[in-house]
Amino acid sequence: MKIKLPSVKSLWLQASMVVRRFPLQVLIAVAASVILCFLVALDSRNGSLNDVLIKSLLVLNFGLALLLSADLFAEARRWSAGPVWTMRLLVILLCLGLFLLLDPQVFTADKYRVVLLAFAFHLLVSFAPFTGGSGTLNDFWLYNKSLFIRFLTAALYAAVLYAGLAIALAAVDGLFAVQISYKVYLSLFSIVAAGFMTVFFLAGVPTVFVRGDLKEAYPKGLKVFTQYVLIPLMTIYLGILLVYELKIIVNGELPKGLVSMLILGYAVFGILSLLLVYPIRTQEGHGWIRLFSRFFYVMMIPLVILLLLAVWARVSRYGITEPRYLLVILALWLAFITVYFLLSRKQNIMLIPVSLCVLALLAVYGPQSASSLSRFSQQSRLKKLMASKDKEDVAQRAGVVDYLVDMHGLPALQAFTKRDLADVEQRILRATESAPRFTRLAAQKDSAFAILKVTRPHEVMRYVVLKPTGGALQVSGYDYVIPVNGYSSRTESEIGSVPVVVEHVAAGKLHLQIGTAKVVQLDLTSAFNKLSKIYQKGAASHFSGDSFSLPEQYFSLCASAAGYDYCLKLTSVSFYHGDAKPDEPEAQPAYEGYLLIRVK
Template sequence: MKIKFPSISTLWSSFLKVVFRFPLQVLVAIAATIAWCLVVDTSKRTEEELILFLCTCNLALTVLLTVDLYAESNKFSVAKQWVLRLIGLLICVSLHFMLKPAFYLADVYRIALLAFAFHLLVAYSPFINKGSANGFWQYNKTLFLRILTSALYAGVLFAGLAIALVAIDGLFNVNIKWEVYMRLFAVVTAGFMTIFFLAGIPSDFEELDKDDSYPKGLKIFTQYVLIPLMTIYLVILLVYEAKIIVNWELPKGLVSTLILGYAVFGILSLLLIQPIKDKEGNGWIKLFSRFFYVMMIPLVVLLLLAVWKRVGSYGITESRYILVILAIWLTLITIYFLFSKKQSIKIIPVSLSILAILSTYGPQSAFSVSKFSQVKRLNMLMKSNEEEDVKQRSAVIDYLVDRHGLTVLQPFTKVNLRELEHEMELKDTAQYRYAIKRNKIDTAYSLLKVKRTEYAASFDYKQFEPETGTLTDIKGYDYLIPIESYNDKFSQKIGNVELRVERDKQSKSTKVIVGDTVVDFDILKMSIEATNLLKAGKLKGSGGKFYLPTELLSIVHKVGNMEVKLVVTTLNTTINADKKEELDRWFNYNGYLLVRIK
């Protein structure tokens, strides 16, 4: 058997077909590829803008694909199709300017929900009010297999090209930097993989209704891997439910995740076996499909109990709102498939996409409901003098400001928070978003006169390192002595002279003693300077780690006939380094003493 590889002309012809069929999608893929390549070496501010643009491209790709597939299946004219495309494009451009994920964590959730909803729209847009169940299943099977094939091809292509670059780097000393590999990854995934996937999307939707093929590999995977795993998880969950009944205790929070995981993979299994579940010779598959929703009844009850426990104790947040919605959806889906005589698998993606879209904006959205719930909870906590309630205040304030901004706390102060927040965000040209968000939270604590709990203060924990990394320049010095955070006192003989080191936990300084001469290396001052630079947005870094110029992490003193230089390689402190009570919990450092004999 000969394997015939496609010629260059065939590949070019296929590419042109994709361009003519999905012109805007190809442009979006190219734009996303360029943006991803630029993310690699840009400033923090630009990086955040590019990442938002990448998210918008993802939304635009699915929205435009939904529009085109709907227009194709309904045989719309070219003019009508372009009108729909422009409407879809306008929606995505509007979302790009409305969303501010760098400032509000709530918008990160919105992007995720919109992406989920728009991907589901692609799954059923050609079959809205038309097409058979078989055509719908064959269409989604094709998309599913095409995604897997695209990922496989992209993975092999990237690995092959990356190995080639490594070989060139090693053989010819080209010094290929890591940024090149990241750009290559962007081109292969955002560019090649997207266009390759688009090339495999079915175009004849009526022909899909006549297709009754079923991949043998899919049946084997579902029957002998997925369904047995689901059965094991079901047994574990049912035994746990029996334990709850016997001990008469409320379920743990983890159980809700396990039930949802079981439901997702169980429903996926049912969708995968839909065309063959009633055929002869598939007894195990038929048994699973018949009893899956029956066995979901006790699990749904357990899920609703777990949700009630979490919401009743701590109010609603975005994640708990999504959990509540999924629990209600799962309950209704279970009832539908148990009692409906005319069952349609199309209801699964349709209902999920509608719920996801409804959860993004409006008074019923996850963000409006959770904001109302947590503001109400904070109001209750502010009026209470119970020790446990006082401790919970800071966690609620952090949550509200982080997700919804400073203005959400307007009911608690007469200060115009909208104007104040606007002034803070105008300073974005001089500050990183992190510093602005930190200032908002600090302002909230000050206005509400709330003291941070230890839990809230732990988020202020920061680590500073030199820009040069672990590389320490010892040129001009005779000795190098390690300074470890666990070793408070030690001595070192240098010739006939004894050098002693004592770390003072109270003053946060390190004393170097030679004979009768004592010199203090003020690490506290170094820590305060570092955190002030961070608050001013002048440091690079992410998460809890930031980088300082080497000279700011080193101190030089003369001790007798020696010059001693303390070089800090890791400084762990808090954003409030000037507050002793917080510093005592988080302060430590490692480094070296460099000694030169004069």
């Protein structure tokens, strides 16, 4: 087999054609490459800028899929330049709106919206040229086959190109001791994956959509893969699932949650197999394929029933969340598709991507969306749990609070308190603007548990370092300074020839004694609890990582006895939230500071 490499001239002509045909898509590929390279070079501590760049990449992905769908839709109808650019402008405005509306770095619910939108927009590419009844099902299949093969080819070319260039860089590094940074390899991967691969894929997007009869030869490799690999694997999984269904019927038990994913996985690969063999499913000499095509949806009936039972078991007990919402929608969609292909004579395969695209878009915004129904379901569940005195119900409160803050932010709990949670959330976000997302989210959860007085489970932990504002320690007016910390149970020093003993006699209890004078006790627990409560209210200012600052007066514990003034100045307090009481840190947090002593 001879492989003919493309000439420089042909590559240039193809690149020029792609730019003329898809100018905005090429611009998006270049912009994505630049942003990725900038992210690689950017200091990871610059959280706010990282978030903006990552969101820009997500919206560029939306724009790529939407613009490609719009251009293919226009090409199939041979629109002139005016309407084409009008539609492109509308797509750009939509993407700008999504950029302003979505904030996946703050709200987990927006992460689901991003996934759903990306899924819907990419599905749109698969049927955009055929909306309105243009073309046949054979045309639709050939078009998507071309896209599928072109994507695999682009991925292969990109992988080979990156491997070759990376090896070349490694050779230069080894031979000339250039010391090439790992960031250079990441930048190279970004350029190849986002730039080269995208443009290469666009160069192979079909230009003809209506081809009439299926005259092209069916790819032999595709047939072999489907007939001898994919379908036999699906048959094995089907046997396992049917045996499991028989087991739960005999035992009279509800299905496990894992079975839902197995059934959906079987359905996805089974439907994919049917789509791959669609043109040859009724031809002579393909008995195994014909048998599989005929009985696949029949055998899906018991599996769909099992899936619906598994979904009902989870939702009836724990309510709806975004993942369960998607599971419910997929279960109902699978039931609909099964009934349709069993009863319909037309067997319209385009219904599969169209229906999935519509469902994904409906799940993004609106009262029927995943976010709205999940938030309402969990808020209703929390109301029942807060009113209940049952030990198990009380234990479940923390999980619901954790979910609502994680997915929807503090305002989702507004019905349970008179505090203005939107204002609390904004103060926390401003104070932690440059912090990683987990730090901001943890601060919101700390406030939620404290305000609602909900006991936190042990697995909900948060490490916090509190420091006094200002930096330099004020020691004026004192005669002696002794370093102390929470790691040493006993610290000994001297003032002249008089011994000084600082000792932790119990958790949170610090004893100070100079010579034979009366022992002075400082209550550290009270001071730590006060710091914790102030932090949970969002009053602390974030300045780095897990570190927050509060006014210096909260870090001082002073006392007088036997001719001496004592003042413990804490320079840092570190603790975990998540013990039995929501408003208390651990019994003995780690701390560092100085004991100041003044002779009266």
